[in-house]
Amino acid sequence: MSEPSTDTGSAGRTGNENPGLIHTCFGHGAGKTSRAVGLAIRAAGSGLNVHFIQFMKSGDSGEVGVLKTIPGISYRCPGRHTFIMGGGPRDLHFQHAAQAYEWALEAARAGTHVLVCDEILNTLPFGLLEEQHLLDLIALCRGRTELMMTGRDAPAAIIEASDYVTELVMHKHPYNRGVQARKGVEF
Numbered sequence: 001m002s003e004p005s006t007d008t009g010s011a012g013r014t015g016n017e018n019p020g021l022i023h024t025c026f027g028h029g030a031g032k033t034s035r036a037v038g039l040a041i042r043a044a045g046s047g048l049n050v051h052f053i054q055f056m057k058s059g060d061s062g063e064v065g066v067l068k069t070i071p072g073i074s075y076r077c078p079g080r081h082t083f084i085m086g087g088g089p090r091d092l093h094f095q096h097a098a099q100a101y102e103w104a105l106e107a108a109r110a111g112t113h114v115l116v117c118d119e120i121l122n123t124l125p126f127g128l129l130e131e132q133h134l135l136d137l138i139a140l141c142r143g144r145t146e147l148m149m150t151g152r153d154a155p156a157a158i159i160e161a162s163d164y165v166t167e168l169v170m171h172k173h174p175y176n177r178g179v180q181a182r183k184g185v186e187f
Helices: 032-045 063-067 091-110 131-141 156-161
Strands: 022-027 050-054 073-076 114-118 146-151 164-168
Touching: 022 032, 022 156, 032 050, 032 063, 032 073, 032 114, 032 146, 050 091, 063 073, 073 091, 091 114, 091 131, 131 146, 131 156
Parallel strands: 022 146, 022 164, 050 073, 050 114, 114 146
Antiparallel strands: none
C-alpha cells in the first residue's frame, strides 16, 4: 500500500485535493453567505488563496471587515447600490454585475485556489448576467479553481454542472413577524 502524497505543490496544497470542484449553495433559507464565508476562512487557514467577490450587495455587511483582514483572502465588491425593486434593475446594477463577473474571470484565469461568487445566482432572474455566463465561469474553474456560487435560486443547468449542491430551506424566519434584518445576524 502506498503512502499518501505529502508534496505540497503550490501554496498549501498537499497533493490529495481534487481542485476545481463546483459548489452551489442556494435557497430561500438563511445561511448561504455564511457558508461561503466559512469555506473562504477554512481555505485561507489552510494556506490557499481565496478571491471573495460579492454580487448584488453593497459591501457593508458584517463579514466584510473580517474578510479584508484575513491573509490569503482578497475581497471585492463593486460598491453601493439600491435593492432592485418593482421598477427593475438600473444601469448601475448592470455595471456592478459586469464588473464583479470580470473580477471572477480574472481570478479564475490567474489560478486562484478558491473563488467565491456570493449572490451571483441572484443576477440571473434580473437579467444582469445570463445563465451562459455562469456556465462559462464553471468551465473555466473546473479542474483548476474551487468555485462557490450562492443565491436564492439555481437553474437546473447550474445544478447539473455542480459537484456540491446544497439547498437551504426556510421553515420559519422572524422577518415574517415584522422583525427587521439585524446587523451582525442577518447582514
